[in-house]
Amino acid sequence: xxxxxxxxxxxxxxxxxxxxxxxxxxxxxxxxxxxxxxxxxxxxxxxxxxxxxxxxxxxxxxxxxxxxxxxxxxxxxxxxxxxxxxxxxxxxxxxxxxxxxxxxxxxxxxxxxxxxxxxxxxxxxxxxxxxxxxxxxxxxxxxxxxxxxxxxxxxxxxxxxxxxxxxxxxxxxxxxxxxxxxxxxxxxxxxxxxxxxxxxxxxxxxxxxxxxxxxxxxxxxxxxxxxxxxxxxxxxxxxxxxxxxxxxxxxxxxxxxxxxxxxxxxxxxxxxxxxxxxxxxxxxxxxxxxxxxxxxxxxxxxxxxxxxxxxxxxxxxxxxxx
Amino acid sequence: xxxxxxxxxxxxxxxxxxxxxxxxxxxxxxxxxxxxxxxxxxxxxxxxxxxxxxxxxxxxxxxxxxxxxxxxxxxxxxxxxxxxxxxxxxxxxxxxxxxxxxxxxxxxxxxxxxxxxxxxxxxxxxxxxxxxxxxxxxxxxxxxxxxxxxxxxxxxxxxxxxxxxxxxxxxxxxxxxxxxxxxxxxxxxxxxxxxxxxxxxxxxxxxxxxxxxxxxxxxxxxxxxxxxxxxxxxxxxxxxxxxxxxxxxxxxxxxxxxxxxxxxxxxxxxxxxxxxxxxxxxxxxxxxxxxxxxxxxxxxxxxxxxxxxxxxxxxxxxxxxxxxxxxxxxxxxxxxxxxxxxxxxxxxxxxxxxxxxxxxxxxxxxxxxxxxxxxxxxxxxxxxxxxxxxxxxxxxxxxxxxxxxxxxxxxxxxxxxxxxxxxxxxxxxxxxxxxxxxxxxxxxxxxxxxxxxxxxxxxxxxxxxxxxxxxxxxxxxxxxxxxxxxxxxxxxxxxxxxxxxxxxxxxxxxxxxxxxxxxxxxxxxxxxxxxxxxxxxxxxxxxxxxxxxxxxxxxxxxxxxxxxxxxxxxxxxxxxxxxxxxxxxxxxxxxxxxxxxxxxxxxxxxxxxxxxxxxxxxxxxxxxxxxx
Numbered sequence: 001x002x003x004x005x006x007x008x009x010x011x012x013x014x015x016x017x018x019x020x021x022x023x024x025x026x027x028x029x030x031x032x033x034x035x036x037x038x039x040x041x042x043x044x045x046x047x048x049x050x051x052x053x054x055x056x057x058x059x060x061x062x063x064x065x066x067x068x069x070x071x072x073x074x075x076x077x078x079x080x081x082x083x084x085x086x087x088x089x090x091x092x093x094x095x096x097x098x099x100x101x102x103x104x105x106x107x108x109x110x111x112x113x114x115x116x117x118x119x120x121x122x123x124x125x126x127x128x129x130x131x132x133x134x135x136x137x138x139x140x141x142x143x144x145x146x147x148x149x150x151x152x153x154x155x156x157x158x159x160x161x162x163x164x165x166x167x168x169x170x171x172x173x174x175x176x177x178x179x180x181x182x183x184x185x186x187x188x189x190x191x192x193x194x195x196x197x198x199x200x201x202x203x204x205x206x207x208x209x210x211x212x213x214x215x216x217x218x219x220x221x222x223x224x225x226x227x228x229x230x231x232x233x234x235x236x237x238x239x240x241x242x243x244x245x246x247x248x249x250x251x252x253x254x255x256x257x258x259x260x261x262x263x264x265x266x267x268x269x270x271x272x273x274x275x276x277x278x279x280x281x282x283x284x285x286x287x288x289x290x291x292x293x294x295x296x297x298x299x300x301x302x303x304x305x306x307x308x309x310x311x312x313x314x315x316x317x318x319x320x321x322x
Numbered sequence: 323x324x325x326x327x328x329x330x331x332x333x334x335x336x337x338x339x340x341x342x343x344x345x346x347x348x349x350x351x352x353x354x355x356x357x358x359x360x361x362x363x364x365x366x367x368x369x370x371x372x373x374x375x376x377x378x379x380x381x382x383x384x385x386x387x388x389x390x391x392x393x394x395x396x397x398x399x400x401x402x403x404x405x406x407x408x409x410x411x412x413x414x415x416x417x418x419x420x421x422x423x424x425x426x427x428x429x430x431x432x433x434x435x436x437x438x439x440x441x442x443x444x445x446x447x448x449x450x451x452x453x454x455x456x457x458x459x460x461x462x463x464x465x466x467x468x469x470x471x472x473x474x475x476x477x478x479x480x481x482x483x484x485x486x487x488x489x490x491x492x493x494x495x496x497x498x499x500x501x502x503x504x505x506x507x508x509x510x511x512x513x514x515x516x517x518x519x520x521x522x523x524x525x526x527x528x529x530x531x532x533x534x535x536x537x538x539x540x541x542x543x544x545x546x547x548x549x550x551x552x553x554x555x556x557x558x559x560x561x562x563x564x565x566x567x568x569x570x571x572x573x574x575x576x577x578x579x580x581x582x583x584x585x586x587x588x589x590x591x592x593x594x595x596x597x598x599x600x601x602x603x604x605x606x607x608x609x610x611x612x613x614x615x616x617x618x619x620x621x622x623x624x625x626x627x628x629x630x631x632x633x634x635x636x637x638x639x640x641x642x643x644x645x646x647x648x649x650x651x652x653x654x655x656x657x658x659x660x661x662x663x664x665x666x667x668x669x670x671x672x673x674x675x676x677x678x679x680x681x682x683x684x685x686x687x688x689x690x691x692x693x694x695x696x697x698x699x700x701x702x703x704x705x706x707x708x709x710x711x712x713x714x715x716x717x718x719x720x721x722x723x724x725x726x727x728x729x730x731x732x733x734x735x736x737x738x739x740x741x742x743x744x745x746x747x748x749x750x751x752x753x754x755x756x757x758x759x760x761x762x763x764x765x766x767x768x769x770x771x772x773x774x775x776x777x778x779x780x781x782x783x784x785x786x787x788x789x790x791x792x793x794x795x796x797x798x799x800x801x802x803x804x805x806x807x808x809x810x811x812x813x814x815x816x817x818x819x820x821x822x823x824x825x826x827x828x829x830x831x832x833x834x835x836x837x838x839x840x841x842x843x844x845x846x847x848x849x850x851x852x853x854x855x856x857x858x859x860x861x862x863x864x865x866x867x868x869x870x871x872x873x874x875x876x877x878x879x880x881x882x883x884x885x886x887x888x889x890x891x892x893x894x895x896x897x898x899x900x901x902x903x904x905x906x907x908x909x910x911x912x913x914x915x916x917x918x919x920x921x922x923x924x925x926x927x928x929x930x931x932x933x934x935x936x937x938x939x940x941x942x943x944x945x946x947x948x949x950x
Contacts, residue, residue, distance in 0.1 A: 023596040031571075031598070034740050049738045051570075051702030053691070056819060057861060058703075063814040066764060067710050074747045134746040136773045161595075 006219050006236050007167055010191035011096055013222040013234065014165035017189050018099050021164030025088055025123050032085045032130060036078070077133035080143070084126035084133075087147045091123055103170035110179030114152065116166065117183060121150030124159045152183055165189035172198025173273030177233065178205045184231050191222070192235040199275050200264050201242040201283040203235050207254070207290055213246040240264055242287060258291035332541040338368075338397025339498070339543055340405045340429075343490060344422055345414040346383040347376050347390040350487030355392030356727070357491055357508040361500050362394065363556040363729035366547030368401035369394065370838070371558075372927060373725040375666040384448070386421035393427075398546045401728075402693070402838025406931040408432055410497070410543075412490045414471065416440055416455040423459050425926075430463050433541070435493060437486075438468035467539065469493070474534055478526050488524045492531020498543055502532070553732040559697040559723030563627075563653055564589035566701030569733070571740030572651070573599040573622045576613035578606050581665040582721040583629045583655035607632040611639035611652075618648045619779065621744035621769035623705060627653045630672050631662065637679050640714055644684040644804065646779040646788075647756070649708035649715075649767070651701065656720040658925050667925030668721040670834055670884045673904040676716045677863050683801055685808045686714040688863035690834040695730035696860075697723055702739045709744075711807045712767050718862070720884075722835045722927045749774035755788040758799070763806030808864050815861055817868030822848060822855025825875035828941055830856040831917075832882050833905050836928055840882055843933035852941055862908070870913040880918040880940055881906040882933055887921040 011018070046064040047055075054060070091098060101116045103109060125146040132138040155163075165188060175198045180190055184206065203215050212232035214225050217239045224247065225234045245260040267284060269277050341358070345351040355371060363369040374391040381388040395405045407429040413419035413436045422428055440452045456466075475485035488509075495505055506525050513521045557565070564586045567575065575594065577587045591601040604610035607628055614626040628636060633654050643650045658664025659671040676688050687707055691700040697719055704715040746769045755777040757765045768775040777788050783800060785791040820829075821841055832840045837858040844856045855876070859866060873879045883903040888895045902910065906919035920936040922928060938945060 020596055024598055027596070027598045030737050030740065034571075034737050045738055048736050050706050051699050051739060052733070053689070053696055053699035053703040053860075054706075057816055057866065059814050059816055063710070066762065066810060066814070067706075077747075135769075135771055136746075136748040 006193045007100060007169055009219040009222065010167040010193050010234075010236060011099065013191055013226045014099065014167065014189045016226065017163065017165040017187070018096065021120075021123070021162055022092070024162050025092055028123070028127050028130070029085065029088050029092070032081060032088070035130070035134065036081065036085075074136060077136060077138060080129050080133040080138045080140075083147060084129040087122050087126045091120070099164050099166055101166055101168045103168060103174055105171050105174065107174065108179070109168070109170065109174055109176055110182075113166065113168070113180055113183060115149075117152040117163075118149035120164060121152065121155055121159070122147060124155060124162075125150045157186060160186035160188070163188050165191075167191045167193060169193045170195070171273075172196040172238070173275075175199060175202055175235075175273075176275065177202050177235070180233070181206060184208075184211055184233065186231070187229070188231050189225075190233045191225075192233075192237075194235055194237050196238070197268075197272050198237055198241060199272055199280045199283055200237075200240065200268060201244075201280070201287045202275070203233060204242075204244075204283050204287040204290065206233055207246050207286075209254075209257075210248050211246075212248060213244075215242055215244050217241060217243060240266075242284065244287065244291065246290075254290040255293045261287075261291045263288070330540055333544065334541065335544045335546070337399070337545070338395065338401065338405075339410065339545060340393060340395040340408045341494065341498075342374075342391055342393050342408040342411040342413075342422060342427065343487075343494075344374070344389055344391035344411060344418045345487070346388045346418060347378070347381055349390070349414055349483050351391040351414075353512065354487035354491045354494075355394055357505055357512065358494055358500070359392075359394045359396070359727045360508050360556050361495075361504045362396040362498075363554075363727065364504050365501055366549060367396045367545060368399050369396045369556070369728060370401040370404055371395075371725075371727040372404040372722065373666075374926075375725075384415050384417050384451075386417050386424070389418040389421040391418070391422075396545060398548060403842060403930060404726075404839075404927055406929050411435070412493065413437065414486060414490075416452045420455040420458060423462070428462070428464065431465065432462075433465045433467065435467050435469050435490075437471045439470065439472050441468070469534070469538075474530055475527060478530060479523060485523070485527050488527035489531040489534070492528040492533075493535040493539075494531075495528065496532045496535035497539065497541070498545065502528070554729045555732045556727060556729045557694065558585075558725055558727045559691075559694045559719055560585040560655065560725070561589050562694050562697040563701055563717070563719065565593075566698035567625050567651075567653075568594055568597050568599070569698070569735055569739055570702040570705040571623050572625045572701070572705065574602060574614060574617040574624045575599070575627060576602045576604055576610040576617070576624065577627045578604050578610045578632065580607070580629045580632045582657055582724045583627050583632070583653070585724070586627045586653060586655065607635035608639060611636040611643075614650060615639060615643045615648050618643075618650050619646075619770065621746060621771070623649075623709075623744075625651045625653060625701075627655070629655050629657050629665075630659045630675070633672055633675060633679065640686070641680045641682070641684045642781045643714050644680075644686055645781050645800075647712040647765070647767070647804070648779070649705075649712055651704045651708050652714060652716045653701075654716055654718050655724045656718060658721075658923065664925045666721065668835070668884060668927055669923050669925070670718075670720060670836070670904065671923075672718060673833070673862060673885075674907065676718060677908070683805065685805050686716060686863060687711070687808070687811065688716045688718060688861075690718040690860055690862055691723065692834060692837040692858055692860060693730070694723055694726060694728040698730075698733060707811065709767070711764065711811055713804075713807055713811075718834060720835050722884075744769050746772045748772060754786040755779070756784070756786045756800075756803075758786065758803045760803075761806075762810045763803035764810070765803075812864035812867065815864065815866045817872065818857050818859055818861075818866045820855050820857050820872070823853060824855075826853030826855055827876065828852070828854040828878045828880060828937060829873060829876035830854065830880055830882055830933075830937065831859065831905065831909065832856065833859045833862060836882060836884060839928045839930045840933055842930040843937060846930065846934050847937045847941075852937070854937055854941070859905070862905075865908070865912055869909065870915060873909075873913055873915045873917070878918065878940060879909075879915060880920060880936075881909065882928065882936070883919065883921040884923060884928055885921050886923050887919050 479485035658669040903919035903921035
């Protein structure tokens with residue numbers, strides 16, 4: 001399947017997260033608009049703000065005499081609030097492209113993800129700027145840089161919970177998912193769309209008890225990833241990679257949590273990008289260690305995955321061309 | 323019953339019908355009715371639904387106390403109440419049906435689709451119960467149609483308890499010619515969090531019910547719908563209140579689960595975070611009130627949701643909010659009381675406790691939506707009043723509105739509903755936290771973080787500086803100012819509208835969810851020439867102006883309410899001992915008019931026919947066959 005189609009599928013897989021984020025940004029925009037408008041001056045504004053329930057019961061003109069017209073922001077606060085509004089508008093204008101990171105060949109995955117998340121973090125900075133301005137506490141010299149990006153490390157837990165997730169398009173040679181580990185928190189969802197030769201089980205390095213991890217060559221299999229309410233990482237990989245699903249809801253032990261496991265028929269014996277054959281084999285070995293039911297005799301288990309794993313181990317010859 | 327020839331189908335066109343689906347608790351009557359009601363509404367019919375829910379989680383099955391169900395009244399025109407009696411019932415066993423018969427819920431010629439497995443059941447005791455039930459019901463001309471509901475469901479699912487309801491839904495879809503594609507969408511939506519095969523099985527069961535009805539029933543009803551050119555939405559009152567809270571810009575809902583209010587927070591928790599808000603489930607009712615007050619103190623728009631027993635627990639905290647003048651909206655979804663009372667049943671139980679359930683004087687605004695649509699809009703108005711007058715606004719809905727489903731015009735959302743966010747601009751030097759305008763009692767609400775606005779609040783008597791003060795004049799002034807705000811708000815209210823003539827022999831006064839049933843009863847009496855009008859109050863504290871003058875234009879004034887009052891003529895009940903319905907108490911005290919009341923607390927909504935009977939009894943006490 002062409003990469004663009006796979007990206008579309010990946011975007012759909014994080015759609016609930018992106019919608020949540022967009023909705024939060026749009027709500028903040030509405031709040032800013034309402035803040036800049038104050039309580040509204042016209043009789044129509046007053047009537048509408050009082051709601052339909054009051055219609056026929058409350059005399060709007062008399063009621064308006066008691067509402068505070070001065071709830072508008074101070075003139076000095078208007079400039080930073082408008083800057084925040086622009087920043088939010090910029091993010092909204094980006095649409096889905098905000099959530100798709102196309103990694104240029106050879107770029108450092110971790111650095112690029114940090115940069116994109118900082119851009120996304122501008123939404124939270126903007127809200128912060130508005131709060132400061134509302135309270136008359138905004139200081140140009142101290143706070144002007146807030147809208148230049150907010151590093152993920154500085155996001156609050158509530159902000160992290162609103163993270164939209166990312167789709168990352170990259171070449172197999174740049175596929176070093178361990179570099180995104182610092183961002184796996186509070187429901188973050190990342191889907192890698194990997195082109196070309198890639199390490200066969202690189203995502204195994206991200207397996208932790210509470211994170212949903214999925215490697216698949218089948219783009220249609222991301223329903224469980226989408227439905228999972230917590231942090232999750234998936235990779236759409238070329239054929240020949242390991243296929244597995246680590247579902248935290250499936251059990252207490254790691255091997256119970258591996259609901260799907262298909263290992264590659266052959267173990268690659270050459271380096272891909274900076275990842276040596278030994279490292280790739282270690283990825284696979286890690287996967288087997290985590291996913292296969294331990295046998296009391298020390299031999300490979302009798303289940304199909306266990307047998308396959310035992311066979312793979314016997315095939316592993318690291319004296320290849322890597 | 324033999325298979326009917328399709329040509330002999332009796333196809334009846336009727337303006338409206340009332341259907342009951344009655345089962346043991348846990349057999350899915352609610353889901354079946356929910357989908358059926360939603361489908362009717364989406365097809366353009368007027369709809370009103372009422373849930374029948376036992377208070378116990380799982381009462382003994384196949385008994386008269388285990389009845390769980392739903393009543394759906396739907397018609398060509400707008401439907402405003404549950405009507406008088408059901409014309410068709412689907413019953414999963416004889417005992418739940420018997421319970422409805424004993425409540426006189428079924429019309430004399432009601433068509434009853436009854437599960438067929440009980441009459442020949444292997445257990446003799448069950449067979450005997452069935453025979454006795456049928457014998458008891460033989461006083462009516464019900465038309466029984468025996469349906470192998472369980473047998474048919476078992477062809478598709480292993481556990482009939484998880485399938486009979488959808489089979490029943492299929493039968494109703496065929497009988498009333500419902501749009502199956504809407505039903506399928508509703509099923510998919512309800513089971514959206516379950517594996518797809520659950521949806522598929524349910525749709526298969528519906529299809530099986532349709533097929534069975536098509537092959538075996540010889541009647542159908544057609545209830546036309548009038549096409550509408552506006553967007554409409556279908557929901558229950560708790561959903562409407564939840565979405566209304568979001569539309570009103572509420573940022574925090576603090577609550578503790580309590581029937582029948584809990585689903586407000588369920589609805590909110592699914593969506594409020596998308597709008598920058600949150601639901602906080604506190605450790606108890608008291609804490610929930612405290613959290614909401616704290617959030618409001620900090621400048622947020624806060625709501626707490628509860629029901630009667632929760633209101634009782636929140637009493638002291640609500641007094642704090644009133645004392646320190648922190649705006650707060652409280653949604654009280656009333657249920658039957660006192661004590662644990664009737665958790666799942668309707669009662670207009672909390673009017674007086676909402677008004678006066680506090681030591682000392684603690685004035686607050688109390689409003690009561692009359693319809694599900696008003697549950698939405700009341701949240702917007704409640705917020706605006708709370709913020710404008712720095713007061714507590716209690717919104718009284720009830721179990722009837724909470725769980726009933728109705729369609730209404732989709733409100734065009736307006737950003738101005740959310741306008742006027744807390745003013746956090748710097749506080750002018752010298753402005754005190756309670757800088758009361760001595761004429762209106764109003765003062766600027768100062769958010770603690772605003773520059774120059776640092777202050778503490780206290781539930782103790784305090785002065786304008788918000789400092790504890792036991793000086794006699796301070797306490798007197800604080801009391802006066804808090805009370806004055808209500809008088810000022812009352813000055814903005816308009817006299818309530820009358821339904822009917824401006825003067826006459828009887829004025830029926832109601833409040834809240836009873837409007838539809840009262841108007842229907844009054845219209846019935848008016849069509850017979852009686853000079854009766856009605857007025858439904860929505861602002862209960864302060865009361866709308868002009869009531870005394872309005873009452874003076876009628877020979878008699880009588881409230882109709884779903885709560886308790888003594889019945890004249892009962893032992894020991896005389897003019898000195900008689901206790902009145904809650905609104906009657908309030909209006910008598912407020913207007914000094916000798917207002918009568920007819921109230922009832924059966925744990926279910928009032929029926930138009932019962933109100934009609936009382937109206938006639940009031941107007942013609944000597945008329946034969948009419949009990950006063």
